[in-house]
Amino acid sequence: MLERGVVEGRVSEDLMRETLKTKEIWINMGPQHPSTHGVLRLVLALEGERIVDTEVVIGYLHRGMEKLAESLTYPQFLPYTDRLDYISSNAMNFGYVLAMEKLMGIEVPERAQYIRVMMAELTRISSHLVWLATHALDIGAMTVFLYCFRDREAILDLFEMVCGARLTTTYFRIGGVANDLPEGFIEQAREFCKVFPKKAKDYDDLILKNRMWLSRTVNVAKISAEDGLNLGLSGPSIRGSGVYWDIRKDEPYSNYDKLDWEIAVESGCDVYARYLVRLKEMRESCKIVSQCLDILEKTNGPVMGKVPKVIRPPEGEVYASVEAPKGELGFYIVSDGSPKPYRLKIRAPSFANLISLPVMIKGHLVADVIAAIGSIDVVLGEVDR
Amino acid sequence: MDEEKEKKGKEASKETPKREVPQEPQVDVETLPLVRRVKEAKGEFIDDVSYFRGEITFLVKREHILDVCRFLRDDSETSFDFLTEVIGVHYPQRDKPFEVVYHLYSTSKRHRVRLKVRLAEGEEVESVYPVWRSASWYEREAYDMVGIRFANHPGLKRILLPEDWEGHPLRKDYPLQGPEGYREEWLRSHCASTNKL
Numbered sequence: 001m002l003e004r005g006v007v008e009g010r011v012s013e014d015l016m017r018e019t020l021k022t023k024e025i026w027i028n029m030g031p032q033h034p035s036t037h038g039v040l041r042l043v044l045a046l047e048g049e050r051i052v053d054t055e056v057v058i059g060y061l062h063r064g065m066e067k068l069a070e071s072l073t074y075p076q077f078l079p080y081t082d083r084l085d086y087i088s089s090n091a092m093n094f095g096y097v098l099a100m101e102k103l104m105g106i107e108v109p110e111r112a113q114y115i116r117v118m119m120a121e122l123t124r125i126s127s128h129l130v131w132l133a134t135h136a137l138d139i140g141a142m143t144v145f146l147y148c149f150r151d152r153e154a155i156l157d158l159f160e161m162v163c164g165a166r167l168t169t170t171y172f173r174i175g176g177v178a179n180d181l182p183e184g185f186i187e188q189a190r191e192f193c194k195v196f197p198k199k200a201k202d203y204d205d206l207i208l209k210n211r212m213w214l215s216r217t218v219n220v221a222k223i224s225a226e227d228g229l230n231l232g233l234s235g236p237s238i239r240g241s242g243v244y245w246d247i248r249k250d251e252p253y254s255n256y257d258k259l260d261w262e263i264a265v266e267s268g269c270d271v272y273a274r275y276l277v278r279l280k281e282m283r284e285s286c287k288i289v290s291q292c293l294d295i296l297e298k299t300n301g302p303v304m305g306k307v308p309k310v311i312r313p314p315e316g317e318v319y320a321s322v323e324a325p326k327g328e329l330g331f332y333i334v335s336d337g338s339p340k341p342y343r344l345k346i347r348a349p350s351f352a353n354l355i356s357l358p359v360m361i362k363g364h365l366v367a368d369v370i371a372a373i374g375s376i377d378v379v380l381g382e383v384d385r
Numbered sequence: 386m387d388e389e390k391e392k393k394g395k396e397a398s399k400e401t402p403k404r405e406v407p408q409e410p411q412v413d414v415e416t417l418p419l420v421r422r423v424k425e426a427k428g429e430f431i432d433d434v435s436y437f438r439g440e441i442t443f444l445v446k447r448e449h450i451l452d453v454c455r456f457l458r459d460d461s462e463t464s465f466d467f468l469t470e471v472i473g474v475h476y477p478q479r480d481k482p483f484e485v486v487y488h489l490y491s492t493s494k495r496h497r498v499r500l501k502v503r504l505a506e507g508e509e510v511e512s513v514y515p516v517w518r519s520a521s522w523y524e525r526e527a528y529d530m531v532g533i534r535f536a537n538h539p540g541l542k543r544i545l546l547p548e549d550w551e552g553h554p555l556r557k558d559y560p561l562q563g564p565e566g567y568r569e570e571w572l573r574s575h576c577a578s579t580n581k582l
Binding site: 058059062064066067068070071102103105229230231232234243245250251316317318319321328330332334343345347351352354355384385 | 475
């Protein structure tokens with residue numbers, strides 16, 4: 001019997017299947033697992049080390065933000081949005097204030113628009129740095145982690161200059177931003193823009209063509225553009241599957257249409273493609289920041305539009321979305337004319353992106369799950385709200 | 386002095402709502418190409434069309450939501466290939482107290498639309514899972530938070546709250562801090578050190 005099943009000195013798979021008993025087992029990954037980026041729990045059905053089915057269990061960080069919003073006035077809810085995706089709070093603020101301005105028909109002064117775009121792009125860089133750091137760390141590249149956190153520090157210092165806070169900034173306001181840029185900010189930001197491309201090259205030198213990195217990411221967790229869209233994938237993750245869709249370009253808000261930049265798209269559909277997209281996005285964001293700085297340096301003006309003291313929007317409902325670092329972030333606000341929202345729904349990109357995780361990792365090894373979670377870049381604060 | 390200030394404050398707050406809100410530019414909804422296309426093909430399933438702040442909303446008959454969604458995705462003029470979200474809203478004072486809101490986006494045509502379905506207490510709406518698979522999670526959330534039931538959903542269960550949770554928190558009659566005595570009961574059963582409370 002043995003001879004029949006031996007092919008070129010190795011036991012054939014047919015024989016293994018005949019003689020070894022196999023059984024599907026279910027294992028828990030998380031909620032307390034270092035590479036699930038928070039409290040994400042996956043229940044994996046395994047056949048050997050291959051994944052046949054996945055159930056994603058979320059809700060461990062649910063704080064009932066949408067319910068809380070109904071008992072708070074519109075400006076009072078603004079700081080809560082920071083706590084959605086806590087590593088890119090400016091982008092979260094941006095989505096909310098845009099929805100409010102759309103609802104109330106407020107015009108935002110030009111200078112505030114550029115400040116907002118600049119802050120949102122700095123946030124994108126810092127968010128992507130955290131993503132690269134943790135993603136690489138999960139896969140086993142420790143050095144990248146240290147490099148990224150070093151450079152992110154420079155961005156957090158800029159945030160601190162502007163509003164005193166480093167993470168949960170709440171710098172945006174309905175109608176503008178809280179205050180103008182402080183003295184010395186533009187010089188320091190310019191310095192950052194000057195050195196950042198060189199630092200980004202360091203990350204490339206470490207892992208871009210690293211053999212171990214390539215073998216862990218290329219052809220892993222593939223998802224086609226069609227599947228991705230059908231499953232609600234947005235942002236850098238869908239652009240890694242070759243979809244030219246960036247809300248900043250397609251439905252330009254603020255001043256994105258007046259600036260010169262490109263959408264980052266890759267067609268690999270795998271973890272590596274999503275990695276390339278984010279790396280390119282960081283460089284594009286840096287370009288946007290320096291263009292904003294050029295304009296902000298030369299111009300002057302108010303940073304707050306005309307906003308009534310008591311915010312009491314007209315009856316109606318709006319949906320406004322922005323391109324947050326993770327994907328499409330949208331706020332759907334139903335107003336009944338009172339100072340508190342009647343219903344507020346947050347369309348969180350991480351939540352929607354998680355839907356495609358089971359499809360991505362089907363048939364892969366357990367170790368690839370970690371690469372896949374990293375590549376869609378979830379933040380559980382936003383998933384669970 | 387303080388009284389005067391208070392008076393002034395009161396007057397100011399009374400005055401603010403009167404402030405003029407920028408008027409919407411008048412748009413004839415029927416002339417919009419998207420509306421015309423949908424009315425032409427599925428007009429009998431659409432109860433109402435509204436337009437606010439540049440957003441088109443269709444009120445769809447409950448029984449035909451799946452049909453309308455399939456048309457919106459497959460038609461070459463609409464081609465809505467992306468379901469942004471599904472939302473449940475509770476309006477207790479209405480005859481049909483529940484509203485399900487769908488936001489759609491087309492990555493090729495770059496336009497958006499909002500669909501609405503109204504439900505009476507106890508009524509179900511067809512799941513749009515066969516059209517967009519992302520609906521599985523969005524509809525679970527709408528069920529979890531507002532208690533809307535979706536027929537033919539592949540696995541309608543709670544998503545954010547624990548499986549044994551009672552009630553649907555985003556209904557208007559649900560108290561902000563949970564049912565009465567819930568918090569004390571939870572502490573008593575979960576935290577040994579707070580038993581003295």
